[in-house]
Amino acid sequence: MFEWILSALIIIGAFFTLVGSIGLYKLPDFFMRLHGPTKATTLGVGALLIASALYFSFKTDDISLHEVLITVFLFITAPVSAHLMAKAAIHIKTKQVDRTQNPMK
Amino acid sequence: MLETALLIGFGLVSVALLLSFLRLIKGPDLPDRILALDTLYINSIALLVLLGLYFQSALYFEAALLIAVMGFVGTIGLSKYLLRGDIME
Amino acid sequence: MKILKKIFPHPILTLVLWGVWLLLNNTVGAGHIVLGLILAIFIPWLTSGFWPEKVRIQSPLTLLKFLGVVLWDILVANMAVAKLILGRNKDLKPGFFYIDLDIETPLGISLLANTISLTPGTVSCDLTADRKRLLVHALHIEDIPATIKEIKTRYEAPLKKVFTAC
Numbered sequence: 001m002f003e004w005i006l007s008a009l010i011i012i013g014a015f016f017t018l019v020g021s022i023g024l025y026k027l028p029d030f031f032m033r034l035h036g037p038t039k040a041t042t043l044g045v046g047a048l049l050i051a052s053a054l055y056f057s058f059k060t061d062d063i064s065l066h067e068v069l070i071t072v073f074l075f076i077t078a079p080v081s082a083h084l085m086a087k088a089a090i091h092i093k094t095k096q097v098d099r100t101q102n103p104m105k
Numbered sequence: 106m107l108e109t110a111l112l113i114g115f116g117l118v119s120v121a122l123l124l125s126f127l128r129l130i131k132g133p134d135l136p137d138r139i140l141a142l143d144t145l146y147i148n149s150i151a152l153l154v155l156l157g158l159y160f161q162s163a164l165y166f167e168a169a170l171l172i173a174v175m176g177f178v179g180t181i182g183l184s185k186y187l188l189r190g191d192i193m194e
Numbered sequence: 195m196k197i198l199k200k201i202f203p204h205p206i207l208t209l210v211l212w213g214v215w216l217l218l219n220n221t222v223g224a225g226h227i228v229l230g231l232i233l234a235i236f237i238p239w240l241t242s243g244f245w246p247e248k249v250r251i252q253s254p255l256t257l258l259k260f261l262g263v264v265l266w267d268i269l270v271a272n273m274a275v276a277k278l279i280l281g282r283n284k285d286l287k288p289g290f291f292y293i294d295l296d297i298e299t300p301l302g303i304s305l306l307a308n309t310i311s312l313t314p315g316t317v318s319c320d321l322t323a324d325r326k327r328l329l330v331h332a333l334h335i336e337d338i339p340a341t342i343k344e345i346k347t348r349y350e351a352p353l354k355k356v357f358t359a360c
Contacts, residue, residue, distance in 0.1 A: 010107075010113075011113055011114060014116075017118055020121070020147075021125050034140060034317050035279075035315060045154070065217055070150070070173055080177075084184040085143070086320065087188060088136055089187075091188055094134050095133075099288070102289070
């Protein structure tokens with residue numbers, strides 16, 4: 001039973017990591033590409049880290065929580081770096097898809 | 106069971122790494138390349154966590170934590186460079 | 195009371211540092227509890243020059259409820275974003291829009307920007323220099339006023355209640 005939960009978490013995590021990279025590869029402009037890595041990849045790695053914490057907690061009878069530290073760190077830093085990259089892209093006027101609705105024009 | 110899930114996980118994350126790397130080579134503008142690097146380091150954290158589960162060793166945790174911290178600093182530094190044309194203030 | 199304030203200039207920072215130290219060492223042994231407490235008292239004291247403003251949380255219960263809502267929304271938003279990414283590129287309607295902010299504290303604004311980036315198909319891009327308007331990019335948007343209204347009632351109202359100026 002425990003192995004099933006772990007396996008599900010691992011596959012879900014790896015799948016979301018892949019979805020983030022697919023978004024990075026196939027979407028047409030920079031601002032749309034930004035969405036894949038900030039959301040999907042962060043959640044995917046979070047799920048993998050929780051799987052790791054569960055595994056080491058049950059294997060050694062010692063609660064192992066330090067994986068939570070990376071999860072929290074990623075969830076705090078991912079939006080910050082996305083914000084800065086978007087700001088830099090606006091600053092140097094990166095191209096946008098023509099159909100983007102834009103109040104700045 | 107766990108073994109199979111880990112192998113599937115390795116496959117999926119490796120494809121993710123490959124796609125980010127292609128974007129890093131292709132990326133038409135500088136922000137695209139920074140974003141690709143950012144994704145690349147997060148994907149490598151995922152790969153390290155999977156390796157730690159596979160070899161049943163907690164040693165990989167430290168490496169993952171270091172990559173997370175250094176990758177964040179690198180992304181911030183590169184974005185700041187684009188914003189100001191200079192890293193140090 | 196005054197002495198307590200002098201020893202703990204930033205009580206929340208002290209607690210966070212203590213927790214992080216214990217998590218990093220992955221133990222709750224007595225030695226690490228004491229060493230962590232010493233570090234957690236001295237680091238805020240040494241760096242208090244870099245933390246000019248005091249953080250005060252008004253109603254902790256609202257903050258907890260807000261955290262629950264955000265965690266749930268992250269899960270739901272990821273399903274939605276995954277579906278959008280795996281769909282056809284042509285169907286997506288991206289767009290920028292401004293949100294007029296009601297909160298004024300810097301911590302409240304940065305938390306709101308982070309939640310916007312993590313939750314529905316939106317990423318916060320820029321803050322105007324007077325801290326009044328936040329520029330947001332959405333991956334797929336149909337009704338801009340409805341989205342703004344949802345962000346304001348769902349995320350901004352509880353944050354404003356928790357972090358009022360003091």
